[in-house]
Amino acid sequence: MLVYDVVDSTNERALRIAGDGVVVLADQQTAGRGRHGRNWHSAPGLGLWFSIGFEPPADGLIFAGALGVRDALSARCNAKIKWPNDIVVDGKKVCGILVEYRQSRAALGIGINVHHRPDDFPPRLRDRAGSLESQTGQTFNRGELLRDVLTALDARVIVLRSGGLESLHREWVEACDLIGRRVLAGAVQGIVRTIQLDGALVLDTNAGPQRIRWGELVEVAEL
Numbered sequence: 097m098l099v100y101d102v103v104d105s106t107n108e109r110a111l112r113i114a115g116d117g118v119v120v121l122a123d124q125q126t127a128g129r130g131r132h133g134r135n136w137h138s139a140p141g142l143g144l145w146f147s148i149g150f151e152p153p154a155d156g157l158i159f160a161g162a163l164g165v166r167d168a169l170s171a172r173c174n175a176k177i178k179w180p181n182d183i184v185v186d187g188k189k190v191c192g193i194l195v196e197y198r199q200s201r202a203a204l205g206i207g208i209n210v211h212h213r214p215d216d217f218p219p220r221l222r223d224r225a226g227s228l229e230s231q232t233g234q235t236f237n238r239g240e241l242l243r244d245v246l247t248a249l250d251a252r253v254i255v256l257r258s259g260g261l262e263s264l265h266r267e268w269v270e271a272c273d274l275i276g277r278r279v280l281a282g283a284v285q286g287i288v289r290t291i292q293l294d295g296a297l298v299l300d301t302n303a304g305p306q307r308i309r310w311g312e313l314v315e316v317a318e319l
């Protein structure tokens with residue numbers, strides 16, 4: 097494991113280092129990356145910011161990642177997977193997962209908000225982001241949490257690498273709990289028919305099936 101006080105992005109480091117299973121952990125990231133080019137708030141002392149390098153890369157790391165984090169957190173709180181791939185506790189996002197592929201490598205990057213109080217988040221994030229401590233009122237130890245998340249991830253990656261992509265995908269789809277629900281994704285409203293192997297939603301809309309790759313979903317009550 098490579099442990100740093102400060103790095104630009106643990107994903108960036110993991111993508112540059114050769115080797116399978118290398119873990120890069122930092123107390124602070126100066127250019128933490130979120131999905132779709134967004135910045136990931138990674139202040140020192142507050143969270144777990146780490147990445148695991150895979151060489152060769154595997155499809156489905158995003159499912160293994162979410163299920164592994166959910167498994168580890170479930171012993172402590174009611175953690176749920178929220179499409180497209182967040183972990184939420186009591187309605188707020190406590191963890192983001194970013195898988196990046198480059199040449200013959202992949203980095204599975206995980207950011208878990210652990211000790212934050214609401215004021216520790218930038219104002220624009222406060223209504224959606226929370227930390228394990230702010231959402232549960234419990235105290236968390238980052239070292240113990242990291243150990244448990246890595247153990248759970250390891251179990252999921254072993255399944256993935258022994259041909260378990262479809263079973264992990266099925267379990268992840270079930271955990272997202274969206275099939276058959278009517279949702280609004282941007283301007284598109286429809287009923288979730290399926291979630292594909294790349295994580296995209298297929299909605300049955302009045303204009304036929306429509307694929308949604310990412311975005312905020314709002315559940316619409318059936319009349």
Ligand code: BTN
Pocket residue numbers: 104105106107108125127128129130131132134136138144145146147182191192193194205206207208
């Ligand atoms: C998201 O947008 O929800 C994904 C956020 C992923 C953040 C983690 S923190 C560790 C790793 N290094 C990065 O630069 N990003 C990921």
